[in-house]
Amino acid sequence: MSGERVSVQVNGIAVEIVSGSSVAAAIAWLGVPGRRSVSGQWRAPLCGMGVCFECRVSIDGVAQQRACMVPVREGMQVRTDD
Amino acid sequence: MTERYDVLVVGAGPAGLSAARAAAGHGARVGLIDAQARVGGQVWRHDVARGHASSVPRALTRAIARARIELLAQTQVVAAAPGILLVEDPRGARSLKTDALILATGARELVLPFPGWTLPGVTGAGGLQALAKQGWPLAGKRVVIAGSGPLLLAAAASARSHGARVLSIHEQASAAAVLRFAGGLWRWPSKASLALLLRAQLAGIGYRCSSVVLRALGDDRVQAIEVDGPGGRQQTECDQLAVGYGLLPNVELPHALGCELENDGAHPQVRTDDRQCTSVTGVFAAGEICGIGGRDAAEVEGAIAGHAAVGEVAAVAALQRRRQYQRAFAAHLQRHFALDSRVLSLAEPETLVCRCEDVPLHALDGYLDARSAKLATRCGMGACQGRICGSALAAMGRFPRGDVRPPFFPARLATLGDTNFSVDFNPGEVSP
Numbered sequence: 001m002s003g004e005r006v007s008v009q010v011n012g013i014a015v016e017i018v019s020g021s022s023v024a025a026a027i028a029w030l031g032v033p034g035r036r037s038v039s040g041q042w043r044a045p046l047c048g049m050g051v052c053f054e055c056r057v058s059i060d061g062v063a064q065q066r067a068c069m070v071p072v073r074e075g076m077q078v079r080t081d082d
Numbered sequence: 083m084t085e086r087y088d089v090l091v092v093g094a095g096p097a098g099l100s101a102a103r104a105a106a107g108h109g110a111r112v113g114l115i116d117a118q119a120r121v122g123g124q125v126w127r128h129d130v131a132r133g134h135a136s137s138v139p140r141a142l143t144r145a146i147a148r149a150r151i152e153l154l155a156q157t158q159v160v161a162a163a164p165g166i167l168l169v170e171d172p173r174g175a176r177s178l179k180t181d182a183l184i185l186a187t188g189a190r191e192l193v194l195p196f197p198g199w200t201l202p203g204v205t206g207a208g209g210l211q212a213l214a215k216q217g218w219p220l221a222g223k224r225v226v227i228a229g230s231g232p233l234l235l236a237a238a239a240s241a242r243s244h245g246a247r248v249l250s251i252h253e254q255a256s257a258a259a260v261l262r263f264a265g266g267l268w269r270w271p272s273k274a275s276l277a278l279l280l281r282a283q284l285a286g287i288g289y290r291c292s293s294v295v296l297r298a299l300g301d302d303r304v305q306a307i308e309v310d311g312p313g314g315r316q317q318t319e320c321d322q323l324a325v326g327y328g329l330l331p332n333v334e335l336p337h338a339l340g341c342e343l344e345n346d347g348a349h350p351q352v353r354t355d356d357r358q359c360t361s362v363t364g365v366f367a368a369g370e371i372c373g374i375g376g377r378d379a380a381e382v383e384g385a386i387a388g389h390a391a392v393g394e395v396a397a398v399a400a401l402q403r404r405r406q407y408q409r410a411f412a413a414h415l416q417r418h419f420a421l422d423s424r425v426l427s428l429a430e431p432e433t434l435v436c437r438c439e440d441v442p443l444h445a446l447d448g449y450l451d452a453r454s455a456k457l458a459t460r461c462g463m464g465a466c467q468g469r470i471c472g473s474a475l476a477a478m479g480r481f482p483r484g485d486v487r488p489p490f491f492p493a494r495l496a497t498l499g500d501t502n503f504s505v506d507f508n509p510g511e512v513s514p
């Protein structure tokens with residue numbers, strides 16, 4: 001992959017990723033687990049297009065954001081465990 | 083805060099972009115709303131691996147840039163009433179008013195429940211394609227593609243171009259049905275050439291017909307799958323499973339606006355006349371929400387809706403033959419990729435159907451409609467509001483999807499509190 005890169009923090013860990021990538025992709029590059037379901041199972045993105053809400057995370061303090069719908073921005077703080 | 087537009091278009095895929103371009107071409111002030119950060123919808127989704135290059139055809143991009151079109155990106159429609167939309171973007175909420183609303187909300191994937199489908203690493207087929215284009219890491223990953231329809235080929239080609247090792251493609255339709263579909267493609271030469279191109283890109287990958295993924299296996303993520311095909315049952319190790327059983331129209335917004343729907347099999351679509359007018363005055367619909375027909379049908383219907391929205395009847399008439407030609411392809415597609423009953427009964431009693439509220443299939447036994455099942459079990463009550471489980475249960479023949487009520491997507495409290503939400507959108511007044 002080419003292009004400029006952006007650095008974001010996922011659960012406090014820095015990850016560099018191609019500009020324009022989604023937050024969901026940044027989480028996958030880092031390999032940290034996604035979210036836990038209401039009964040405690042691990043979940044990760046299913047639809048990739050904002051329908052299923054399986055990828056929701058907290059971004060810069062705002063909870064319940066769909067990681068597949070939000071492009072990464074320099075310095076962004078993402079939490080999958082909130 | 084309220085903004086007024088001559089024409090408002092919801093959805094910036096092929097249908098919505100064409101509609102905006104057509105309406106703006108007659109001098110209308112057009113607002114083009116999309117929930118994504120970039121235009122293109124799913125078919126023309128930007129691929130970050132391609133740098134700045136857009137996937138939208140250049141002529142269309144240029145026309146859009148020149149026209150009086152205001153793009154409202156990362157904007158979600160939260161509520162709607164005739165002539166007015168409540169939208170939310172990262173900065174906040176506002177109302178948008180118009181006399182001509184064009185709905186081009188496209189399609190989503192039908193994902194049917196089966197044991198293991200909730201494991202991380204299991205995605206939709208179009209879902210995997212969308213994720214790959216967003217920069218999702220696939221290099222070196224062992225990927226299995228399954229489900230039904232031509233989208234599987236596109237998903238496999240995308241995965242491969244992003245470095246995945248695509249192990250196999252499993253199509254539920256029979257080889258005879260797939261051959262009949264391919265054999266009829268000569269009537270749509272652009273589709274036939276696309277099919278040939280995909281075939282070339284997928285050289286060396288097994289394409290198995292009458293083949294269904296029965297289960298995904300793994301502890302915290304998918305590690306293997308079990309497939310049932312003409313050669314019997316077989317387990318395969320993999321890192322990703324992408325499975326999609328075709329597309330279905332996103333009709334939540336037209337449904338809430340009171341547009342008449344018609345059922346095509348298990349899934350509703352918007353009924354329009356040949357000017358793309360819905361049953362509600364001033365509301366037009368175009369593309370996949372009028373029935374799954376693909377990109378070319380969406381483009382021509384979008385253009386018709388854009389012309390019709392500003393009363394340009396001659397331009398509408400001139401496009402009718404193209405519309406019929408593309409809609410015939412839709413019928414061809416549906417005929418040959420009809421779902422086998424086998425894929426509708428993969429879920430076991432303990433399989434979770436509602437992924438938001440973790441409701442297993444057996445919990446729904448005895449309920450005859452979505453509403454009573456939801457009230458008793460919370461099925462469909464979670465963040466996706468039944469978009470995944472409701473459509474799956476409808477396909478499986480349990481019960482049709484329940485009613486739609488605002489907010490259509492989870493919204494911030496400020497969106498509902500700081501606006502005229504309760505006055506303009508009557509969230510309490512919904513039919514049972």
